[in-house]
Amino acid sequence: MREKAADRLRVDLCGIELENPVIPASGTFGYGYEFAEIYDINRLGTFSFKGTTRQPRFGNPTPRIAECPAGMINAVGLQNPGVEKVISEELPRLKKVFSKPVMANVSGFSIEEYAETCAMLEAEEQVGWLEVNISCPNVHGGGMSFGTDPKQAAAVTRAVRAVTKKPVIMKLSPNVTDIAEMAAACEEAGADGISLINTLQGMRINLKTRRPVLANVMGGVSGPCVFPVALRMVWQVCRTVKIPVIGMGGVSTAEDVLEMMTAGAAAVEVGAANLTDPRACLRIIEELPAAMDRYGIRSLRELRSPEG
Amino acid sequence: MEQTLLRIEENRPLTRDILKIRLTGDVSGVERPGQFVNIKLEGLFLRRPISVFDREEDAITLIYRTVGVGTRRLSEMKAGETLDVLTGLGNGYDLTRAGDRPLLLGGGAGVPPLYWLARVLREQGKRVTAVLGFNSAEDVFAEEDFRKLGCETTVTTADGSHGIRGFVTDAMPEEYSYFYACGPEPMMRAVDRRAKTEGEFSLEERMGCGFGACMGCSCRTRDGMKRICREGPVLRRGEILWEK
Numbered sequence A: 001m002r003e004k005a006a007d008r009l010r011v012d013l014c015g016i017e018l019e020n021p022v023i024p025a026s027g028t029f030g031y032g033y034e035f036a037e038i039y040d041i042n043r044l045g046t047f048s049f050k051g052t053t054r055q056p057r058f059g060n061p062t063p064r065i066a067e068c069p070a071g072m073i074n075a076v077g078l079q080n081p082g083v084e085k086v087i088s089e090e091l092p093r094l095k096k097v098f099s100k101p102v103m104a105n106v107s108g109f110s111i112e113e114y115a116e117t118c119a120m121l122e123a124e125e126q127v128g129w130l131e132v133n134i135s136c137p138n139v140h141g142g143g144m145s146f147g148t149d150p151k152q153a154a155a156v157t158r159a160v161r162a163v164t165k166k167p168v169i170m171k172l173s174p175n176v177t178d179i180a181e182m183a184a185a186c187e188e189a190g191a192d193g194i195s196l197i198n199t200l201q202g203m204r205i206n207l208k209t210r211r212p213v214l215a216n217v218m219g220g221v222s223g224p225c226v227f228p229v230a231l232r233m234v235w236q237v238c239r240t241v242k243i244p245v246i247g248m249g250g251v252s253t254a255e256d257v258l259e260m261m262t263a264g265a266a267a268v269e270v271g272a273a274n275l276t277d278p279r280a281c282l283r284i285i286e287e288l289p290a291a292m293d294r295y296g297i298r299s300l301r302e303l304r305s306p307e308g
Numbered sequence B: 001m002e003q004t005l006l007r008i009e010e011n012r013p014l015t016r017d018i019l020k021i022r023l024t025g026d027v028s029g030v031e032r033p034g035q036f037v038n039i040k041l042e043g044l045f046l047r048r049p050i051s052v053f054d055r056e057e058d059a060i061t062l063i064y065r066t067v068g069v070g071t072r073r074l075s076e077m078k079a080g081e082t083l084d085v086l087t088g089l090g091n092g093y094d095l096t097r098a099g100d101r102p103l104l105l106g107g108g109a110g111v112p113p114l115y116w117l118a119r120v121l122r123e124q125g126k127r128v129t130a131v132l133g134f135n136s137a138e139d140v141f142a143e144e145d146f147r148k149l150g151c152e153t154t155v156t157t158a159d160g161s162h163g164i165r166g167f168v169t170d171a172m173p174e175e176y177s178y179f180y181a182c183g184p185e186p187m188m189r190a191v192d193r194r195a196k197t198e199g200e201f202s203l204e205e206r207m208g209c210g211f212g213a214c215m216g217c218s219c220r221t222r223d224g225m226k227r228i229c230r231e232g233p234v235l236r237r238g239e240i241l242w243e244k
């Protein structure tokens, strides 16, 4: 019976089996150590580690965080120690607390940079998937984000595809007019999967100072407030591409996971919820079977045949 | 870090905008003076970080100023209600550096974390001087608490309505072995300019998580990047890069 219960949550992500579909999203889980202090992170399907770039980055000036109703806005600016340190320090440390394949989240500011960073991660055995964040400005493209131009998105996909045998999951920005077009461009260029959504651009103003709250003025909105927008985009993308889609954006309950997967997602990432409720992912995993019972869902795999 | 449900025993005003709240439950995560807790409040997405004013076996006390929606909501909560709290956050003060005559400098809402520190230093038999700065007589709190510990306590007010007129830097003693400072940034910069010894400051930053996961609170230091919530909030005088 126990075996069977565990089986209900199993999903496949680009050829690698996950014990359950719950994946902490990049930038909200560090390298896992802080969470390993309060629960066994091997309970997770996997997790996506902090966005990694070729060179170390300090990120944006502070304040980097603002609050909004049912969510938050961040302008961290991809602070990370750079891929070399990730390989020499973070991954060996991670191995001690996490025994499953991990998802490497990669960012870049030029096509060459994406390819170089991914090539360096190719030899890392524990890296199961590359999740390529294209919500970054292209320094050679007038600062326009790779994620807002299907040609640029395809070019990044091809460059990364060429240097790795690992599954390449392209992570889309929602700050576009036609999300399906972006997903289709990545699929055609050889992506093995799509994940979405990254944060939505937003800002807050402090009325006491009449200045923007964030030093960077604008940041990315995430949390429960973006869930309906994210779900809509996941639905559209699932009806456009054949490759697996990871749904994310505002997921904080088992029901949210089921909605995302009913829309067609193969797995689900959880971001901001980890920051305010460090046990959020564990709680969602534990609540999933009962939530499935409530809606007569025998196994998560049965949800993955979207129609309409 | 621990996540725990704490019961409000008491939540009462000390001044027009300062309240003292006592919480009971499993506070085993709270280890050192200078650490803080992060409090979940109904209807608000982000938690609110507040320093630990004092710690007992099964209780902690916090002192907070109502400045916005979260602290106002906290001020409306009643005895018997529970709070979801992350405890044991941050590095806390380094007590090994105090020397025999430590000086504690607190300004306004920066006074609270110094109290538990003062108590531990007094228990170690140190001669502790506390200089507490406020705007006006009606804003003063915790003065008696520090006196009762046996600290040589001086209060300054900006308008001179209580204690010495001026800022904490106007009442710094001639002799001390080390200092611990917490308060508004202009006060801490002034302390940095005036201080004659090594010391440490507790800093503030807007936080996404409070436990090291989001990189929301990063700060450049002479020793590289630090997260205020994890490698801070207490930084040594010598490593801080005061910007501008």
Ligand SMILES: Cc1cc2nc3c(=O)[nH]c(=O)nc-3n(C[C@H](O)[C@H](O)[C@H](O)COP(=O)(O)OP(=O)(O)OC[C@H]3O[C@@H](n4cnc5c(N)ncnc54)[C@H](O)[C@@H]3O)c2cc1C
Pocket (backbone or CB within 6 Å): A066, A067, B036, B046, B047, B048, B049, B050, B051, B052, B063, B064, B065, B066, B067, B068, B069, B070, B071, B072, B109, B112, B113, B203, B204, B205, B206, B207, B233
């Ligand atoms: C480590 C640490 C310890 C603290 N200890 C104390 C204490 O002992 N007593 C006390 O009165 N205050 C303390 N503060 C400040 C306290 O966190 C803020 O006053 C509080 O978060 C304000 O919340 P609000 O909803 O009332 O204000 P709002 O302005 O409505 O808050 C909006 C957002 O900004 C954040 N924010 C606003 N002001 C600050 C601030 N000064 N620092 C960090 N985040 C802020 C809030 O947390 C929230 O996310 C501490 C802050 C930090 C970082």
Ligand SMILES: Cc1cc2nc3c(=O)[nH]c(=O)nc-3n(C[C@H](O)[C@H](O)[C@H](O)COP(=O)(O)O)c2cc1C
Pocket (backbone or CB within 6 Å): A025, A026, A027, A028, A050, A051, A052, A074, A076, A078, A105, A133, A171, A197, A198, A199, A221, A222, A223, A224, A226, A248, A249, A250, A251, A269, A270, A271, A272, A273, B208, B214, B215
């Ligand atoms: C503080 C913070 C940092 C983030 N950093 C990254 C990052 O480095 N790379 C990335 O691809 N996405 C990053 N994201 C986006 C999340 O991975 C996720 O796509 C987004 O927050 C939506 O999910 P949520 O609403 O569940 O948070 C970050 C989000 C937050 C809140």
Ligand code: FES
Pocket (backbone or CB within 6 Å): B206, B207, B208, B209, B210, B211, B212, B213, B214, B215, B216, B217, B218, B227, B228, B229, B230
């Ligand atoms: S507040 Fe999240 S890392 Fe410090």
